Amino acid sequence: MKHFLTTADWTLEALQAILADAENLKRSPIRDDLKNKAMALLFFNPSLRTRTSFELGVQQLGGTAIALNAGQDSWPLAFDEGVPMLGDEEEHVIEAAQVLGRYVDFIGIRSFPKFKNWQEDRKDQVIKSFAKYAGVPIVNMETITHPCQELAMIKALQDRHGELKGKKFVLTWTYHPKPLNTAVANSALMAAAKFGMDVTLLCPNENYILDQRYMKKAGEYAAGFGGDITISHDIDSAYAGADAVYAKSWGAIPYFGNWDEERPIRDAHKHFIVDEEKMQKTNNATFSHCLPLRRNVKATDAVMNADYCLAIEEAENRLHVQKALLSALAKG
Amino acid sequence: MKHFLTTADWTLEALQAILADAENLKRSPIRDDLKNKAMALLFFNPSLRTRTSFELGVQQLGGTAIALNAGQDSWPLAFDEGVPMLGDEEEHVIEAAQVLGRYVDFIGIRSFPKFKNWQEDRKDQVIKSFAKYAGVPIVNMETITHPCQELAMIKALQDRHGELKGKKFVLTWTYHPKPLNTAVANSALMAAAKFGMDVTLLCPNENYILDQRYMKKAGEYAAGFGGDITISHDIDSAYAGADAVYAKSWGAIPYFGNWDEERPIRDAHKHFIVDEEKMQKTNNATFSHCLPLRRNVKATDAVMNADYCLAIEEAENRLHVQKALLSALAKG
């Protein structure tokens, strides 16, 4: 059973084939790759881009998409095994996954961390349980990584920069009033490394370094695909010579469940905002972000409105790459 | 870019063409005018008729409809420009509109007033922002006017009365325990005037006169299309000789944000309910309402169940006129 839980399970060649087909689909959006097939979209967290792009994409390929808001359209699910279900949960994922798997051909899962205990969150229990029990391919619609966003980001970068190998990619932490999911940061780091870019992770201090699982994977990609990974806490040197700047805010892992203590550190780094002054230090870099983005907090209006901003392109690409992915999954 | 924000932007001839095609679609509901096209339906406020009729209509024309409940399925949006987004809003309409515009061919927007400050509400900021940024036609699914309801109302009236020019149309305020949106009242007033009817606006006192923007527009239509506009606070003379009675409750504009003071006035006019006694003063008038309607508060059971009640016809017409509208927009 081929799932799409993380790009780490897919070869570079397989991902490149998906990106190539995404370009075909951008030019000719209507096909019948999913004729008579159905996909359930299970949202444990809300969504605008993901829901719209998946619903539309499935239908443009001739299939049927069914969006379900878990906990709102259905019951809360239990995931722990072998214990009496005496809490609020009315149904176990063992049954929920099997039943959905009898109805549909693919299941997309969005399930964010709980933000209380990273050791728990990093198990990625919800999507892994569905992968274990559903009997159909599972697609990650953002959990603790966001592999669909990786493909959309890489396509946007390739479309503007051509070959990415050797280009400098700066992943910069930015301020946000709340501690956010590290998923897109984990994903951007790994994807840029896998496609051979020289990656600089710019963040306030060592507490904002990403989980070692992803740092290590990115390091392996750098070793295998000819790039490198640099950690920086210095804005000037990080931006210097950058070809692509990618912004994201995230909560520091050592502070999971203890966010009040993290707040002053976060609040002291509002100057990490991406602005024109910083962009002028780069090698005419492009800028992007996964959206949603708080304007004039993470990036200024001037940056968001600039020609070098790829955020809308990247968001559009979600549609194309997801269709190409589903087409590949449908072929088995 | 042709939007459908208000019927005021469309000529009488263009609206009549839509109404004619709506009759075609009533007789032959399945066509392919929207083949390979998609529409996003963005609800900032809930809906029964609007959601069902748009979702169904788009699909009966061969397209794909995606309904999104803003704030529930997605993030709250920011609309003020040039300021740091430090509130609850995670995304700016600039990005949300552009991204949706990359995915779909039309966007429908339902966004009611906030009822605190009419000077703010009358800017109609939400739908205008989408029209500014989305890059695709925007359809008003009710904001501070309700142009789809106008078309449905006019079709119901034309189907029963034939030519509307010179017929007496009474738009009567009715009691409702809460102050409601003026949108349908604004729309009914303008539509009846645009189609040449002699319009009487019946309401408790001068505070319930609609916004001058709509009163003035109705006056211009009356001057241009041969009707007239009368304001009345007298039930007997207003109903006398009426050919069509249209009921709606709305909050008085001078009391926006100060509704406790409006309540006693409202409460003193429960007798504005449409009942058989009043209908007997008319020229065998038809009755209608946009729905939802509180029975025995706005109109009696006897009126709602009468043959002259067009409310269900009008609601059905929503489907037909919206399909004709989308077909016209698809032709560009």
Place this chain on the structure above:
Amino acid sequence: MKHFLTTADWTLEALQAILADAENLKRSPIRDDLKNKAMALLFFNPSLRTRTSFELGVQQLGGTAIALNAGQDSWPLAFDEGVPMLGDEEEHVIEAAQVLGRYVDFIGIRSFPKFKNWQEDRKDQVIKSFAKYAGVPIVNMETITHPCQELAMIKALQDRHGELKGKKFVLTWTYHPKPLNTAVANSALMAAAKFGMDVTLLCPNENYILDQRYMKKAGEYAAGFGGDITISHDIDSAYAGADAVYAKSWGAIPYFGNWDEERPIRDAHKHFIVDEEKMQKTNNATFSHCLPLRRNVKATDAVMNADYCLAIEEAENRLHVQKALLSALAKG
């Protein structure tokens, strides 16, 4: 007008024809029986299986399904007739049903009891009002009975047991921390009896006997179709010789609205859980449940994971039987 409010309105032969067509649809899921037709799915209570299986099933038959969460996507509805609507309800079912009936060809209704007054709940006012006013066939998606689940259960039993006549069917109450709807219990009792099984209703005491309306109907079926109905409060003798065990928890009717008094009785009967020890008393019985099921509360992991557990099969059958039902309704 043929509705599907309860299987009691349908002959055994008609139900058997639906089950036969369900098997056809299991083998060949894509047909065009609902081409150019639409179904509204109105959920007054949330759903996973029901929503997914209906949305998918309608589309696999070439139709359009529109899921509406009442009270969330639309307004609360009033059902009492002839009174001023001065409460929270903005719309009366008279209009809501008529309007939906103008838009779509079928309406599915899910509306659970309110659990405060069984004399009120047993009137089944919501679905009966829609059947009265909508003008199109109404399908019960679970109210105080669950006829779609009946068909799914019978199909699962037939597929495993062949002819059901004379087989022993044990409907066992189980513990659950909350008092649940009697709908599936009412339905399982009637369906097993209608298909000629010898039915044992196993429950803690006489307070858990189901409403006399359903007990009586089951007795009539037993008399007419060659089975019998036994009430038992003894686990050992009830399980002895059983061919099929069906589990469900429900609240005791005499305690409706007075659930605190029922709790100690319920809590004293946690040992009604279906476990391997009990299943070993049977004649190699199958086990099933409608789902959702709290593992290790209603049934143990070992029972749920056993080959004799039909719960996933039964859930899958929801899709097939509902499609066959809609096909039959579409033929009129």
